[in-house]
Structure formats: C-alpha cells, structure tokens
Amino acid sequence: xxxxxxxxxxxxxxxxxxxxxxxxxxxxxxxxxxxxxxxxxxxxxxxxxxxxxxxxxxxxxxxxxxxxxxxxxxxxxxxxxxxxxxxxxxxxxxxxxxxxxxxxxxxxxxxxxxxxxxxxxxxxxxxxxxxxxxxxxxxxxxxxxxxxxxxxx
Ligand code: HEC
Ligand code: HEC
Ligand code: HEC
Ligand code: HEC
Numbered sequence: 001x002x003x004x005x006x007x008x009x010x011x012x013x014x015x016x017x018x019x020x021x022x023x024x025x026x027x028x029x030x031x032x033x034x035x036x037x038x039x040x041x042x043x044x045x046x047x048x049x050x051x052x053x054x055x056x057x058x059x060x061x062x063x064x065x066x067x068x069x070x071x072x073x074x075x076x077x078x079x080x081x082x083x084x085x086x087x088x089x090x091x092x093x094x095x096x097x098x099x100x101x102x103x104x105x106x107x108x109x110x111x112x113x114x115x116x117x118x119x120x121x122x123x124x125x126x127x128x129x130x131x132x133x134x135x136x137x138x139x140x141x142x143x144x145x146x147x148x149x150x151x152x153x
Pocket of ligand 3: 078079080083087088109112113114115116117126127128141142145146147150151152
C-alpha cells in the first residue's frame with residue numbers, strides 16, 4: 001500500500017462515526033418530532049386543536065354587561081367605561097355561565113388600582129398615574145374613588 005494511504009484507517013473510523021451520528025440524529029428526529037410538525041410552516045398542526053380544547057377562562061365584557069346593567073349604568077361617561085370588566089375582576093367565565101355556582105369575590109382596591117396607575121416613567125405621560133406615598137393619605141383607593149366611575153365630583 002502506498003504511504004499516501006498509510007493512515008486511512010483513521011479516516012474510515014471518523015467517517016463511520018460521523019455516519020453513525022447522522023443516522024442517530026435522523027432516528028431521534030423521526031421519533032421526537034410530532035407527525036403534524038410542518039403542516040402549516042414551522043408549526044405543529046395539532047396545536048390548533050389543542051388550544052381549541054382548552055376551556056375559555058374569560059367571558060368577555062359583553063357577557064358581563066348583559067346581566068350587570070347597574071354597573072353599565074354606573075360606568076357610563078366615565079373614563080373607566082372602556083376598561084374591560086375582567087381586567088379588574090379577573091377571568092370569570094365560570095361565573096358568567098353559572099352565576100349561582102361560582103360567585104366571584106370583589107377585587108381588592110388596595111392593590112388592583114396601582115396595577116395600572118402606579119407612577120412609572122414607562123407609561124405615557126398623559127396616562128393618569130399617582131405615587132401612593134403622596135396621594136390618598138395611605139387610605140384604600142376606593143375610600144375616595146368609585147371603581148366604576150373613578151372621577152371625584
Ligand atoms: C348570567 C348572568 C351573569 C353574568 C353573565 C355575569 N354575572 Fe356577575 N353576577 C350575577 C348574579 C346573579 C350575581 C349574584 C350572585 C349571588 O349573589 O349569589 C353576580 C355577582 C357578581 C359579583 C359579586 C357581586 C357582589 O355583590 O359581591 C361580581 C363582582 C360579578 N358578578 C361580576 C361579573 C363579571 C365581571 C362578569 C363578566 C365576566 C359577570 N359578573 C357576569 C349574574 C351574572
Ligand atoms: C377599574 C377596575 C374595575 C372595572 C373595569 C370593573 N370593576 Fe367591578 N368592581 C371593581 C372593584 C374594585 C369593586 C369592589 C368595590 C367594593 O369593594 O366596594 C367592584 C365591584 C363590582 C360589583 C359588586 C357590586 C358593586 O357594584 O360594587 C359588581 C357586580 C361588578 N363590580 C361588576 C363589574 C362589571 C360587570 C364590570 C364591567 C362592565 C366591572 N365590574 C368593571 C373594579 C372594577
Ligand atoms: C386595567 C387598568 C386599570 C385599572 C386596574 C384601574 N384603572 Fe383607572 N384608568 C384606567 C384607564 C385606561 C383610564 C383612562 C385613561 C385615559 O382616559 O387616558 C383610567 C382613569 C382613571 C382615573 C381618572 C378619571 C378622570 O376622569 O379623570 C382615575 C381617578 C382612576 N382611573 C382611578 C382608578 C382607581 C381608583 C382604580 C382602582 C379601583 C383604577 N383606576 C383601576 C385604567 C385602569
Ligand atoms: C383621600 C382621598 C383619595 C384617596 C384615598 C385616593 N385618591 Fe386618587 N384622587 C383624589 C382626588 C381628590 C383626586 C383629584 C380629583 C379627581 O381627579 O377625581 C384624585 C385623582 C386621582 C387620579 C387622577 C390623576 C390625574 O393625573 O388625572 C388617579 C389616577 C388616582 N387619583 C388614583 C388613585 C389611586 C390608585 C388610589 C389608591 C392608591 C387613590 N387615587 C386614592 C383623592 C383620593
């Protein structure tokens with residue numbers, strides 16, 4: 001054998017190892033990647049069905065308004081009128097489909113208001129925001145503001 005191929009054994013071993021690696025990759029890929037992957041581009045087709053099967057936790061404002069007309073009336077004309085009920089009350093689909101079976105609690109005005117109104121440079125300057133250390137005398141926001149109609153007078 002010419003000296004040029006003296007060390008070919010090393011090359012063959014490496015080649016076999018590389019090939020084995022490639023085969024293992026495709027076998028694992030075949031086992032682990034779901035069949036419906038790629039059906040709609042880089043997505044798993046069945047994800048749509050999976051999501052559809054999950055129960056909805058939000059009922060949507062329209063559902064709330066059908067039963068709670070008194071709250072609709074209270075919010076009318078105020079700047080909270082456009083804020084979704086469940087933004088403050090949390091997801092209430094269970095309550096909306098059976099009000100007697102799932103009676104919701106009331107949001108805690110000590111914490112819920114500041115989720116949106118805590119002074120923060122990241123918020124648009126025009127958005128009403130307060131620093132609770134120098135606003136409200138340490139009382140609960142709802143001592144002075146009505147949550148459904150927050151402007152005082
Ligand atoms: C099908 C009619 C219906 C729908 C839809 C509905 N509610 Fe109610 N809700 C009721 C009734 C009836 C009660 C009173 C339950 C009780 O006293 O046992 C109630 C009670 C409540 C209470 C507690 C009131 C209290 O006095 O503490 C809150 C808060 C509330 N609903 C918010 C909502 C929100 C927010 C939505 C929309 C996601 C909603 N409701 C959808 C009928 C409805
Ligand atoms: C900005 C936050 C916020 C939004 C938006 C909001 N609520 Fe409320 N809601 C509250 C808070 C806080 C209370 C508790 C008030 C209390 O403890 O007296 C409350 C109380 C209630 C109650 C108990 C009875 C009453 O009138 O106090 C009902 C019913 C209710 N909300 C329904 C609704 C419905 C329906 C909507 C949408 C049409 C809605 N809320 C939108 C914050 C909100
Ligand atoms: C989910 C977000 C959100 C929550 C929670 C929230 N607000 Fe608001 N609030 C708003 C928006 C949006 C506006 C209107 C801003 C605008 O018109 O530029 C507003 C406006 C206001 C205003 C100005 C009213 C006026 O007419 O000048 C006050 C006061 C206020 N909120 C108080 C409260 C209080 C008190 C709570 C707690 C019970 C609360 N907010 C909870 C979103 C929220
Ligand atoms: C002692 C009464 C009192 C308490 C408690 C209180 N506020 Fe106010 N707040 C006022 C008054 C008065 C105004 C000015 C009149 C108005 O805009 O309604 C005001 C105005 C606001 C405004 C509008 C600011 C603007 O730039 O337009 C927001 C937002 C607000 N309050 C949020 C809150 C939040 C959140 C809490 C709870 C941490 C709270 N307030 C507690 C009395 C109070």
